[in-house]
Amino acid sequence: MIRLYAAPTTNGIRAKITLEECNLDYKLINIDMKAREHKTKEFFTMNPMGMTPVIIDDKGPEGKEITVPQSIAIMFYLAEKVGKFIPKNPTKRAVFWNLMMNAATDVGPTYGAISFIGRMEHPHNPTRDKFLDRLMENYIVWDKILQDQTYCVGDEITICDFALFGIHARTKVLLPNVIKGLENLERWANLIKQRPGIKRGQNFDE
Numbered sequence: 123m124i125r126l127y128a129a130p131t132t133n134g135i136r137a138k139i140t141l142e143e144c145n146l147d148y149k150l151i152n153i154d155m156k157a158r159e160h161k162t163k164e165f166f167t168m169n170p171m172g173m174t175p176v177i178i179d180d181k182g183p184e185g186k187e188i189t190v191p192q193s194i195a196i197m198f199y200l201a202e203k204v205g206k207f208i209p210k211n212p213t214k215r216a217v218f219w220n221l222m223m224n225a226a227t228d229v230g231p232t233y234g235a236i237s238f239i240g241r242m243e244h245p246h247n248p249t250r251d252k253f254l255d256r257l258m259e260n261y262i263v264w265d266k267i268l269q270d271q272t273y274c275v276g277d278e279i280t281i282c283d284f285a286l287f288g289i290h291a292r293t294k295v296l297l298p299n300v301i302k303g304l305e306n307l308e309r310w311a312n313l314i315k316q317r318p319g320i321k322r323g324q325n326f327d328e
Contacts, residue, residue, distance in 0.1 A: 124148040127168065128175035129155045130326040132230065133193035136288030137175040139323030140197045140281060144204045148177075152326060179203075193288075194226045197281045207281045218275045218282055221267070224260070225274075225285040232257045233289050236297065257293070258300050265304040272313070279314075284323075287314045291324065 126141060126148050128134035141148045153159045153174050161172050168176045169191035177196050182188030190199045201207040209215045232253055239250045264286070267274070274282040290311055293300055301307060314320055 123180055125151060125178045125180075126175060127151045127153055127165070127177070128326075129153045129160075130324075131155075131174065132233065132288045132292050133173075134175045134326070135291065135324055136284050137177065137193045137196045138326070139284045139288060139320055140200045140207075141177075142319035142323040143284065143317070144200045144206065145319075146200065146204065150326070194222075194285065197285060201281050207279065207284075209275060209278060209280060214275060214278070218280055221274050222280075222282040222285060224263075225282055225289065229257065229260045229264075229286065229289050232260065233293060233297075254297070254300065257297070261290075261293075261301050261304055261307060265307045268306040268310045273310070283310075283314055284320075287311065287320065291315075 124141065124146055126138060128137055128150065129152065138150065153165075155174070159165065160169075160174050165176075166172055168178070168189055171191065173191070175193055175196060176189065176191045177199075178187065178189050179199075180187045190196050198208075209218050235253045236250055236257065239245050239253070264274075271277065273279045274286060290301070290307070294311070
């Protein structure tokens with residue numbers, strides 16, 4: 123059994139989505155971030171960074187328990203565990219790495235910066251606007267990428283789709299103008315969200 127310690131953030135959503143899509147048995151432990159449950163002594167033993175999500179797999183490599191923090195690391199670990207959602211073709215895998223890193227290190231952190239600034243007591247709007255422009259630029263590129271293909275890396279769904287969807291879902295709710303009019307991105311998101319695993323992965327009311 124895998125234990126998932128997470129909150130319904132973009133990072134938590136994509137970890138939970140991946141567990142569902144990999145069809146792995148797991149137990150969700152909801153972390154109340156407002157109560158700072160991720161900053162307790164017990165949580166720091168799982169992730170010294172004090173951040174969610176974290177998984178503990180009691181049947182890890184060689185049958186030994188393993189703790190994996192960080193949403194992208196979790197996604198790779200789970201995909202490799204089941205042998206799915208990472209292209210096996212070397213050329214496709216190179217494309218996958220490029221796009222996965224964009225979702226993980228460009229789109230995700232840019233959205234995170236906007237969210238962080240918005241929660242500040244005295245938000246610096248010019249800085250927020252710069253990040254909004256950067257986020258929009260990234261989504262415009264993704265809209266062009268998805269113009270002629272079904273999924274992020276072509277005709278094969280990968281954890282890149284799960285990673286990007288987790289951010290897109292929150293963007294659509296909180297910053298809808300950023301993705302307004304991006305029809306290819308919207309078509310892709312509508313396709314992804316119909317998957318049963320994606321639907322279950324967004325539900326934290328367990």
